[in-house]
Amino acid sequence: MVEKNPKSAFWKSLVLTMILFLIGISLGMLFESIRTNYVKDKYEELEFQLLDSQLRTNFYQKLDNDFCDYAIQENLDFSDRIYQEGRKLEVYEKFNKLGDNLEKEKKKYALLKVEFWMNSRTLKEQCNAEYTNIIYFYRNEPLTDEEKQEQNVQSRILLDLKEKYGVDIMLIPIPLDFNIGVINVYTKSFDITNSPSILIDDSIKLEGIHSLEEIEKLI
Numbered sequence: 018m019v020e021k022n023p024k025s026a027f028w029k030s031l032v033l034t035m036i037l038f039l040i041g042i043s044l045g046m047l048f049e050s051i052r053t054n055y056v057k058d059k060y061e062e063l064e065f066q067l068l069d070s071q072l073r074t075n076f077y078q079k080l081d082n083d084f085c086d087y088a089i090q091e092n093l094d095f096s097d098r099i100y101q102e103g104r105k106l107e108v109y110e111k112f113n114k115l116g117d118n119l120e121k122e123k124k125k126y127a128l129l130k131v132e133f134w135m136n137s138r139t140l141k142e143q144c145n146a147e148y149t150n151i152i153y154f155y156r157n158e159p160l161t162d163e164e165k166q167e168q169n170v171q172s173r174i175l176l177d178l179k180e181k182y183g184v185d186i187m188l189i190p191i192p193l194d195f196n197i198g199v200i201n202v203y204t205k206s207f208d209i210t211n212s213p214s215i216l217i218d219d220s221i222k223l224e225g226i227h228s229l230e231e232i233e234k235l236i
Contacts, residue, residue, distance in 0.1 A: 077139045085144035092136050137187045149236040152216040153190045171213040
């Protein structure tokens with residue numbers, strides 16, 4: 018009968034452990050590299066969309082009325098792209114896919130929504146468009162559970178309103194608590210301090226929860 022050498026078994030176990038450890042580190046570095054490149058690609062994509070939207074805003078301000086129908090449709094398409102970007106962010110947040118970079122991406126996304134708001138205002142004035150701009154102000158991090166519940170209720174009501182009226186309503190959610198300069202200027206201009214709040218066509222301000230029927234009477 019051959020006796021096992023305890024030292025040999027120990028060294029074999031140690032070598033195997035080290036190999037598995039090194040493989041784990043290598044895989045971790047590989048996954049982190051993939052994630053970093055993915056985040057970089059997402060940033061570049063968002064930066065391109067921001068630049069594109071800014072140029073579009075400048076163009077709309079000098080728009081000839083002959084191009085109104087096309088410009089309005091293009092702005093609607095832009096709205097759809099923003100919406101899809103928001104859905105992606107929800108998934109990334111759920112699975113922590115972007116890590117510490119998520120808040121930066123959210124801020125860029127918020128700027129895209131502000132650009133869409135500006136475009137919608139400009140086209141409504143330049144082209145006498147008949148749609149209604151509804152800006153929904155909320156906090157990304159609600160201050161209280163009550164505020165969170167109110168935001169959930171009001172956002173659901175506004176989504177139902179959007180589904181009912183389609184392209185006749187431009188529904189634009191804007192976060193209050195990202196400390197973004199342009200958003201701060203607009204909220205101060207319209208005296209928006211509470212969440213949830215709604216601004217209809219830059220003239221009617223609503224605070225707290227309002228039913229679909231209440232809002233319908235104002236649009």
